[in-house]
């Protein structure tokens with residue numbers, strides 16, 4: 405179903421802290437719905453990064469936003485995942501993402517450079533009318549009351565006020581501290597992720613590395629306490645994204661929980677014996693190191709007590725860097741929040757819409773996040789019966805994979821892939837939202853464009 409293009413009857417001034425994937429995606433949705441949106445991003449966009457695997461639940465959203473052709477220009481369709489041993493490079497399994505099965509999900513598995521995704525979302529957001537300020541770090545957040553607006557203070561001392569403030573400031577969010585009313589209680593999670601980009605041209609001259617670029621596969625190398633991934637990015641595949649997932653004792657874990665720390669590649673190459681993989685990693689001199697911090701999120705609220713500050717993306721449901729679904733969950737959050745706020749007719753409706761947003765999103769994000777973390781752990785099991793069972797499973801898939809087995813596997817992941825964020829929000833509105841007692845006008849789904857009065 406197409407994502408709603410309805411304009412809200414009441415338009416808000418909205419500030420978004422953080423111009424990453426989630427912040428830009430929600431800026432696009434809200435600007436399209438007629439709201440006045442300003443994004444504050446602390447860095448500029450020319451910083452080291454790597455690539456994303458976009459599952460069908462998110463690739464179908466992007467296709468609706470930019471069209472098939474635009475998406476093709478900046479991404480690579482993944483035909484299969486190949487499982488290999490980290491120690492030897494030996495292939496142990498193969499999981500095809502066949503076009504027929506992907507078609508059932510309504511999307512594709514795409515691989516995209518972080519820069520390309522940001523550029524695409526930035527253009528969508530600004531074309532829709534959002535203002536994006538870069539190099540604009542937000543220093544502090546001040547909650548308002550249900551009648552007065554929340555505000556922020558910028559590092560340069562400037563103060564800004566808004567009807568609604570969205571914290572899209574990543575895993576180590578400062579907005580979340582205000583929403584939860586307490587500082588971050590996080591502890592090292594034992595996983596450090598190293599991410600980078602390699603010039604694919606350099607791989608083409610190595611006979612063992614060359615097929616990695618040419619096949620478009622997404623290989624995963626599994627090993628004790630470590631795993632690696634790689635895949636081509638950019639529409640013309642001129643670059644190759646890599647990630648090393650390293651499990652260590654949490655007590656001795658180094659690093660920071662952000663994408664700002666660059667370390668020599670040598671640090672990630674230790675314990676990787678496969679010569680081909682060592683050669684691959686050494687093609688990039690430095691990698692971004694990101695530390696996973698674990699948090700108990702069970703009793704979190706995503707909306708502050710005034711209903712005017714709300715969390716989104718990693719700020720709402722922090723996970724580990726480079727997960728398969730992290731980006732998808734942030735984009736889905738943006739779609740749901742944007743769709744709900746396109747129904748806004750009066751300020752007293754806001755708390756209900758914010759509650760609906762949390763209700764629609766929190767459980768899904770928690771379940772998907774757990775599955776994602778479980779997969780990362782499974783790819784790096786220590787030697788033993790569990791690792792043997794995993795390898796046997798992968799081997800069986802390679803040898804016996806047929807349409808029947810693929811269907812069975814598909815059932816397991818269909819809950820993630822088939823989800824339609826726009827549908828979820830529309831369904832809530834039709835079943836519940838439009839009957840909310842504080843909505844002044846006759847309840848109706850407004851499908852025509854309504855001229856916006858500033859609230």
Ligand SMILES: Cc1cc2nc3c(=O)[nH]c(=O)nc-3n(C[C@H](O)[C@H](O)[C@H](O)COP(=O)(O)OP(=O)(O)OC[C@H]3O[C@@H](n4cnc5c(N)ncnc54)[C@H](O)[C@@H]3O)c2cc1C
Nearest residue numbers: 422424425426446453454455542573574663717718726731
């Ligand atoms: C520079 C960068 C590169 C990344 N590269 C990859 C990658 O290659 N592969 C991958 O899988 N994931 C990557 N990620 C993480 C991934 O984008 C997220 O996990 C996921 O998309 C959820 O997005 P998010 O917008 O919630 O969080 P994030 O992507 O972390 O975005 C949060 C944004 O908020 C900004 N911010 C934080 N605090 C403040 C503040 N006080 N004031 C203003 N702005 C603030 C940050 O600079 C950041 O741009 C990257 C993140 C960043 C920031």
